Amino acid sequence: MATKDDLEFIYEVQKEASLIGNAASLLQWDLETYMPKKGIEDRSEQLAILSKLVHEMIIDDKLWAALKRLMKSAVLKKLTPKDRLVVTRLHKGVEKSRKVPTKFVTDYTKFQAICGEKWKIAREKNKFAIFAPYLEKMIKFKKQKIKYINLPGHPYNTLLDSFEEGMTVKQLKPIFEKLKPELVRLLKDIKSTKQYKRQKKTLKGRFPEEGQQAISDWIYPQIIREKDISRIDKSTHPFTVSLGTQDTRFTTRFDDKDPLSSFTGTVHESGHALYDLNLPQKYAHTTLHDAPSFGLHESQSRFWENIMSRSESFANVLFTQFKKGFPTQMKGVKLKDFYHELNFVKPSLIRVEADEVTYCLHIILRFELELALIEGRLKVKDLPAEWNRQMKAMLGVTPKTDALGVLQDVHWSCGYFGYFPTYALGTIYASQLFAQMKKDIPGLERKFGKLQFVPIINWLKKHVHSKGDTIRADDIIKKTCGKGLDVDAYVSYLRTKYKKIYGF
Template sequence: MKESLDFIYKEQKELSHFGGIAALLGWDQMTYMPQKGSGERAEQLSMISRLAHERVISDEFYNHLKKLDELSNTLTEKDRIIVTKLKEDVEKARKVPSAFVEKMSKTTSLAYTAWEEAREKNKFSLFAPHLEKIIELEKQYCDYIKLPGHPYNSLLDDYEEGMTVDILRKEFGALRPQLVEILKKITTSAVYQKQQPVKMKLGVDQQKELCSILLKQMKLPADRSRLDVSTHPFTTTMADDDVRITTNYEREGLLSSFFSTVHEAGHALYELGLLKGEYKNTVISDAPSLGIHESQSRLWENMIARSKPFWTYFAPMFNKIAPDICKGMNKEVWYHAVNQVRPSFIRVEADELTYCLHVILRFELELDLIEEKITVAELPQCWNEKITDFLGITPKTDTEGVLQDMHWSGGDFGYFPTYAIGTIYASQLFKQFLKEHTTMRKKISQGNFTAILNWLSEHVYQYGRLMTADEIIKKTCGEGLNSKVFVTYLKEKYYLLYEV
């Protein structure tokens, strides 16, 4: 038994290193790699993916796990938990051939480069052939995994364990009309009709300084993280003490880099705070779902950074760093400015109210593609029709429409729904946090976020994969996924702002 335990712990540690290597290569590709390096980088990433997958699905690894599983009643609680979860993951991975994993990695690496070019040139046809290949591979993957119900369940489960198409169709089906109704009430209000967009463009150096202050206040440790620039902001983890986040200082939209930095820092804090100790370099020291992961970034970005107390502290900072640009911008003006409802084309720049409509749009299109109700060639038109229906606006270009996200180039079908799931979870967690910390708004107004960090560590970070996302939310909030909490939060905040 000791031999088997030693083997699985050694394998998990080395697989963790493989993941870190792949993350580093991917981070470099999206930040500093020369454009012509994409071909060999694709080969490097596909090789790492194949080697790691072969280790996961090896007979030797699986035989050790089966042996330990048969002796589970003699294992310590820690070992039993790890063996059970690891065996589930390995059995799922063994359904997928290594050749497929390598092919998917190479296909998506090349697709990312094509997506960047297509986005820059506003030419969907440059990306379309790559997306067609990816969708065919996604369908193959569904055939390998074969979870019960809709084929898309096999994609969704990789990001949100236990979630199904049926659950999301019901939840999103209820949420979408309520969001559209709230949006209609706001856009027909007198306040909305009179509002003017706040147009300001801070210099890159000013944006960098403000983001630096922000990260310091959020207590993101500088010796365990770094902030860089990429086309699309993201967070990635190389090791327990090496988490990288990116932002973009050139994007349009009020304080785009500032809010994307808040968002990614929320992810980074979760990564750095995840369960370690005796579970370090094991399958348990990871997020149980991307929905939980997203709840951490959305809570910081929206519930904290778009709150009035937050701007009580940060308004003077902005006025000090950019006095000419921010002249006359007190906390009240800032609070209204960063919470303006204004339907927009770009998901990452969407306001808090309309954001989930962007996500639901992508979920519906992914289902249509997997079900072969639409073709890739029809995707731009279908995208434009849906966003017109949802938000009442129509993209003029594919760059501000179907080409705006990098996710499909990475083969991340099933990923988008977790953004809405995480947003709903965030509202539930924040509601519970405020219930337990009635003076927190005052502390936020002083730039003190210690209590929220400690609370998240206790109620979310510490569990890793010891519990599922649903179990964590039920334990902390007393109920599972509930979009009604999110809708109530939106109404209380935005009806007051727009005097509805």
């Protein structure tokens, strides 16, 4: 077949797969936001059939034949740079997908929705035993997937690769082994200060949902500036999902005792949404219309959440909003204390509520447990005890219940093993991007407090979003910041910031 026809064909398949993927994303979004509970059984089958359709499209022999013809070096070198990228990226993805049988995909997707529901019930009832048999089955699915795809090196590499392409246990372990003692040391320094010893919450009482909603509705259009392309809803676990190139949605949750968490949650998800919405339209409905990795995606949410929204400069304007939204509750609260509370360091039980210093320790815990589960060193039934033991050892706190411990995250119930490490990678990347951005944008931190986000958004678009999935995450960081993943840069960012706050 002529190259032109092959190209046309592979673009058509990508587009169809992408549109069906959008429909599946809507099924997923709806499941988390508005679906009546009893819809779950049909829903899991609906998701399964769409996954099956996409999988069948991707592993179809006709597509594979077209890709093989296009991958011949004589053909490849004559393509435009964009077509060449599409062909090589798609070839790689298809090659991987062709290793997984359709039946596995269908069974897995069906099980995924049910496993998610069981996790919800287990969490509500605070009983790990309800979830345990499903988690065991999920791990079996994961091991089966590893067998199918079988990337070189550690079995866990196959799982990691789905979220952070090219990342391996061999690379990741030393990163975490370096980071862990640094964080523990920093935490110790902070805990030794007077400031730490006397820190206590100044935001007290109840903060009604409407007030929190208003603050959420105020900040999110500052980041997502274009109208009618996004929306925000509520869900148990906040997330962002794109249902088309002009329709990205995210969720938040409200806790009337902790108004900062819904605020930072909204900012976090806005950072994700901004990335998706800024992906180049020219790559729409191709494999390039994506981030190169979950870690890089997370760098965007973490930049807005940690670096922008917890900055001293921004705390000013947020303080004003809080006083406006909660005049009674904010009575007598000082700006200085508000800023401090926004950056409280305190070992705690829940990952999504953790501060910048302890956050990565929560990740390292999960990474080590996942590794032990996959290697078979740890049994599911022993997971809660091991979780609690390591929490105590690393953070000095012990969950009183499963819901506050091992059941807190949705990830394992969705089969997202290998996902957690990307949160740490993104957090590190964010600090590197910030260091570079400071050099490129004069008076950057002052801009945070003036809500002058446009130059920041443009900078992120230029250096990160506009790349789509054309080069690896680490190469984007290297090209932008002069160096790839850099634990030292991250630790230095933390030390500088928290030294100033805690005065150790």
